[in-house]
Amino acid sequence: MSLRMALLGLLTAYGPASGYDLAKSFERSVAHVWQAGHSQIYPELAKMTADGLVTVEAEGARGRKIYAITPEGGAELRAWLISHDPTGPARNEVALQAFLLPLLDPGEALAVLERLRAYTERKLAELEALHAVKHASPVPEGATTGVRFGNLALDLGIRQTRTTLAWANDTIAAIGRRA
Amino acid sequence: MSLRMALLGLLTAYGPASGYDLAKSFERSVAHVWQAGHSQIYPELAKMTADGLVTVEAEGARGRKIYAITPEGGAELRAWLISHDPTGPARNEVALQAFLLPLLDPGEALAVLERLRAYTERKLAELEALHAVKHASPVPEGATTGVRFGNLALDLGIRQTRTTLAWANDTIAAIGRRA
DNA sequence: AATTACATGTAAGCGGTTACATGATTGT
DNA sequence: ACAATCATGTAACCGCTTACATGTAATT
Numbered sequence: 001m002s003l004r005m006a007l008l009g010l011l012t013a014y015g016p017a018s019g020y021d022l023a024k025s026f027e028r029s030v031a032h033v034w035q036a037g038h039s040q041i042y043p044e045l046a047k048m049t050a051d052g053l054v055t056v057e058a059e060g061a062r063g064r065k066i067y068a069i070t071p072e073g074g075a076e077l078r079a080w081l082i083s084h085d086p087t088g089p090a091r092n093e094v095a096l097q098a099f100l101l102p103l104l105d106p107g108e109a110l111a112v113l114e115r116l117r118a119y120t121e122r123k124l125a126e127l128e129a130l131h132a133v134k135h136a137s138p139v140p141e142g143a144t145t146g147v148r149f150g151n152l153a154l155d156l157g158i159r160q161t162r163t164t165l166a167w168a169n170d171t172i173a174a175i176g177r178r179a
Numbered sequence: 180m181s182l183r184m185a186l187l188g189l190l191t192a193y194g195p196a197s198g199y200d201l202a203k204s205f206e207r208s209v210a211h212v213w214q215a216g217h218s219q220i221y222p223e224l225a226k227m228t229a230d231g232l233v234t235v236e237a238e239g240a241r242g243r244k245i246y247a248i249t250p251e252g253g254a255e256l257r258a259w260l261i262s263h264d265p266t267g268p269a270r271n272e273v274a275l276q277a278f279l280l281p282l283l284d285p286g287e288a289l290a291v292l293e294r295l296r297a298y299t300e301r302k303l304a305e306l307e308a309l310h311a312v313k314h315a316s317p318v319p320e321g322a323t324t325g326v327r328f329g330n331l332a333l334d335l336g337i338r339q340t341r342t343t344l345a346w347a348n349d350t351i352a353a354i355g356r357r358a
Numbered sequence: 359a360a361t362t363a364c365a366t367g368t369a370a371g372c373g374g375t376t377a378c379a380t381g382a383t384t385g386t
Numbered sequence: 387a388c389a390a391t392c393a394t395g396t397a398a399c400c401g402c403t404t405a406c407a408t409g410t411a412a413t414t
Contacts, residue, residue: 002270002272002275002373003373003374005275005279006275006278006279009278009279009282012282013282018392018393018394019393019394019395020392020393020394023393030275030278031269032269032274033269033270033271033274033275033277033278034269034270034271034274034275034278035268035269035270035374036374037374037375037376038393038394038395039374039375039376039377039395039396039397040373040374040375042393042394042395042396043395043396046395060393061382061383061392061393062381062382062383062392062393062394063381063382063393063394063395064392064393064394065393065394077279077282078282078283078287081276081279081280081282081283081287081291082283082287082290082291084276085294085298086272086273086275086276086295086298087272088270088271088272088273089214089402089403090210090211090212090213090214091181091212091213091214091267091402092212092213092267093181093265093266093267094265094267094335095211095212095213095332095335095336096181096184096185096209096212096213096265096332097260097263097265098212098331098332098335099185099188099209099212099213099328099329099331099332100184100185100188100256100260101260101326101331102326102327102328102329102330102331103188103191103192103256103257103260103328104257104260104261108257108260108261111261112260112261115264116265119264119265147280147281147353147354148281149278149279149281149282150278150281151281152277152278152280152281152350153274153275153277153278155346155350156273156274156277156343156346157274159342159343159345159346160339160342160343162342163338163339163341163342164335164339166338167334167335167338171331171334174326175326182401182402197364197365197366198365198366198367199364199365199366202365214402215402216402216403216404217365217366217367218367218368218369218402218403218404218405219401219402219403221365221366221367221368222367222368225367239365240364240365240410240411241364241365241366241409241410241411242365242366242367242409242410243364243365243366244365244366268374268375270374
C-alpha cells in the first residue's frame with residue numbers, strides 16, 4: 001500500500017509523470033523514506049490504472065506513458081494519510097546489531113560501534129547537504145500546509161540520525177571505559 | 180539473513196531452545212527490533228540445521244525439538260556482527276507520512292500529527308516500562324561486554340522514540356502557528 | 359469432558375530484489 | 387558507428403504474513 005501512496009503523493013505534488021520519471025523521483029527525493037525500483041513501479045502503475053487511481057493521460061515517444069492522478073486516487077491518498085496508523089512491523093538492522101552486541105567481547109564490540117558511527121556520520125552529512133539545497137528548490141503544486149513537500153520528513157530524518165550518532169558515541173565511551 | 184542472526188543470538192544468550200521457545204522470545208525480548216512468527220521460524224531452523232549452524236540436541240514430549248547453536252553458527256553470528264553493514268533499505272512508514280503531510284491542509288495535517296504523537300507516546304511508555312523491569316532480570320550466559328543482552332538496543336530505541344516525539348510536538352507547534 | 363497451552367508444520371499470496379530482455383532516441 | 391540515456395516491461399526468487407491443519411499434554 002505504501003508504494004501506492006508514495007506514487008500518488010509524487011503525482012499530486014509534481015503533476016503527471018511517466019513510470020520512468022517516478023522511478024527517478026524515488027531515487028532523488030523519496031529515497032530516504034521509501035525505496036522502489038522500476039521493476040516494482042511499472043506493474044504497480046498498471047494495477048493502479050485498473051483500480052482507477054491513475055490514468056494514462058498521454059503517450060509520448062518511445063512508448064512513454066504519462067500517468068495522472070484521478071480524483072479517486074487523490075481521495076485514496078488523503079484517506080490513507082488521515083486514518084492509516086503506521087504500524088510498520090519493527091525490523092531495524094541497526095537496532096538488531098545493537099541488541100546482539102553484548103555477545104561480542106569489548107574490543108570487537110567497539111569496532112562494530114565505530115563502523116556504525118562512521119556509517120551514521122556519512123548519512124547525516126548527506127541529509128544535511130540535502131537540507132542546504134532544499135532552500136533553493138521551488139515550492140511544488142499541491143502543498144497546502146505552507147511547508148515544502150518533503151521537508152518535514154527531512155527534519156525528522158536529520159533528528160533521528162543525530163540521535164543514533166549520539167547513541168553510538170555514548171556507547172563507545174561507556175564500553176571503552178570497561179575495556 | 181537477519182532472522183538467522185537473531186535466532187543464533189538468542190541461542191547464544193539463553194542456551195538451547197525449541198522453535199516454540201524462540202518464537203516466544205521474539206514476542207518478548209526482540210520484538211522492538213525484529214519480528215518473526217513461528218511460521219517463519221520453523222522452516223528457518225530446518226534450513227539452519229541443514230547448513231550446520233544449529234543441531235537438534237534433543238527431542239522432548241509433543242515432538243518438541245531442542246536446537247543448540249554449533250561452533251559454525253557462533254562463527255557465522257560473530258562474522259555478521261563484525262562485518263555486515265546494516266544497509267537495510269530505507270522504508271519508514273512514519274517518515275513517508277511525514278513526507279506526504281504537506282499535501283494535506285493544515286487542519287488535517289494537525290490531526291495526523293496528533294495521531295502520530297499519541298502512537299509515539301504509547302510506544303515510549305512501553306519501552307520505558309521495559310527499561311525499569313530490566314534491572315531485575317538476570318545477566319544471561321554469553322554476555323562478554325559486561326552490558327546486559329538487549330540493553331544497548333533498548334537505550335537506542337528509547338532515544339529514537341523520544342526524538343520522534345519531540346519532532347511531532349515541534350511540528351504540531353509550527354503548523355499550528357500557521358493554521 | 360472441555361478448554362487452554364504446548365508444539366510443529368504447510369500453503370497461498372504479497373511485496374520486494376536482482377537479473378533478464380528489448381527497443382528507441384540523442385549525443386559524440 | 388557507438389555509447390549513453392530514455393523507456394518499458396518480465397521472470398525467478400526470497401522474505402514475510404495470514405490462514406490452514408494437526409496433534410499432545412496439562413488444567414479446570
